[in-house]
Amino acid sequence: MAHNSSPVYQARYGWDLRTAGVVALSAVFTAVLLLPGVPLFAQILGLPLFGGGGLFMSYVALSRKVAFRVDETGVLLGGSPARYRATTSHVPWDDITGFVLWRQAAGGASLPYVGVTRREGAPALPGDGPKARAALKYLVPVPADVALASRAVTGWRLDKDRLVTTVAHFAPEIPVRDLS
Numbered sequence: 001m002a003h004n005s006s007p008v009y010q011a012r013y014g015w016d017l018r019t020a021g022v023v024a025l026s027a028v029f030t031a032v033l034l035l036p037g038v039p040l041f042a043q044i045l046g047l048p049l050f051g052g053g054g055l056f057m058s059y060v061a062l063s064r065k066v067a068f069r070v071d072e073t074g075v076l077l078g079g080s081p082a083r084y085r086a087t088t089s090h091v092p093w094d095d096i097t098g099f100v101l102w103r104q105a106a107g108g109a110s111l112p113y114v115g116v117t118r119r120e121g122a123p124a125l126p127g128d129g130p131k132a133r134a135a136l137k138y139l140v141p142v143p144a145d146v147a148l149a150s151r152a153v154t155g156w157r158l159d160k161d162r163l164v165t166t167v168a169h170f171a172p173e174i175p176v177r178d179l180s
Contacts, residue, residue, distance in 0.1 A: 007165075007166055007169040007170065008069070008070065008071045008072075008166065009068075009069065009070040009071075009159070009162050009163055009165075009166035010066060010068070010069040010070075010071075011066075011067050011068045011069075011156045011157060011158065011159075012064045012065065012066055012067055012156060013060050013061060013063050013064060013065050013067050013078070013081060013155045013156050014061050014064060014155070014156060015061045016154070016155060016156065016157055018154055018155075019057050019060065019061050019154070019155050022053070022054070022057045023054045023057050023058055023061075025050075025054075026050045026051065026053050026054025026057070027054055029046065029050040030046075030047065030050045030051045030054065033046045033047055033050065033051075034047075056082070057155075059081065060081045060155050061155060063081050063084075065078060065081055065084055066078045067151065067155065067156040068114060068151055068156065068158070070163065070166045070167060070170065071170070072170055073090070073092060073093070074090060074091050074092040074093045074094075074095070074096060075090070075091045075096065075116055076088065076089070076090050077089040077090075077091065077116075077125075077149065077150075077151050078151060079126075081155075086126060087126050087127070088126075089125045089126055089149070091116055091118060091122075091125075091149060093170065093171050093174075094119075095118045095119050095122040095123075096116050096117070096118060096119075096171065096174055097116075097117045097118060097119055097174065098116065098117040098174055098175045098176070098177060099114065099115070099116055099117075099163070099167060099174065099175070099176040099177065100114070100115050100116070100117060100142060100146050100150070100177050100179060101113070101114055101158075101160065101176070101177070101178040101179060101180050102115065102141060102142050102146070102150070102179045102180055103141075103179075103180040104140055104141070104152075105141075111152050111153070111154060112152070112153040112158065112180060113147075113150045113151065113152055113153060114150060114151060114153060114158055114163070115142070115146045115147065115149050115150025115151070116146075116149045116150075117145065117146055117149070118145060118149055125148050125149055127148060128148050132144070132148065133148075136148070141179075142179070160176075160178070163176065164176050
C-alpha cells in the first residue's frame with residue numbers, strides 16, 4: 001500500500017507472498033496430475049482441489065475488493081471474496097473500544113489477524129451466534145468478540161504504522177494493541 005496524504009487506511013485483496021505461493025504450488029500439482037499415467041481417482045480428487053484452489057486464490061487476488069478500511073465512519077471488515085456482501089461488516093466508531101493485532105497458530109506457522117474490540121451491547125456481526133462463540137472459545141487466543149470482529153491478514157498486507165496513524169487521526173482515544 002503506497003503512502004499518501006489521505007488519512008484513510010485501506011487495504012485491498014491482491015497478490016502477496018502467501019497467495020502467489022499457493023497459486024504456484026497449485027499450478028505445479030495440477031500439472032503433475034495431468035501427466036500421463038496418473039491414476040484417474042487421483043485426478044478426480046486432485047484437480048478440483050489444486051486446480052480449483054489455485055483458480056480461487058487467483059480470483060481473490062484479482063478481485064481487488066476492500067479487505068480492511070479505516071475511515072471517518074469507522075472500520076470496514078472486508079468479507080470473504082467468495083461471499084463478500086454476506087460476510088462484510090462495518091463497525092462504527094461509537095462501537096469501537098480498541099484495535100487488536102493478534103496471531104492464530106496454524107500448524108507450524110501462524111496467521112496474523114487484525115480486529116476491533118467493541119462496546120458491550122454493540123450489534124452482532126455476521127457469523128455471530130452461540131455455536132460460533134462456543135467453538136471460538138477453544139480455538140483462538142483472543143475473546144470470541146474480538147475473533148468475530150477480526151480479519152485474517154491473508155491476500156493483503158497490513159501496514160501497522162499507517163493503521164496506528166489513521167486510528168490516531170480519526171479516534172485518538174482508541175488504542176491499538178499488538179498481541180502478536
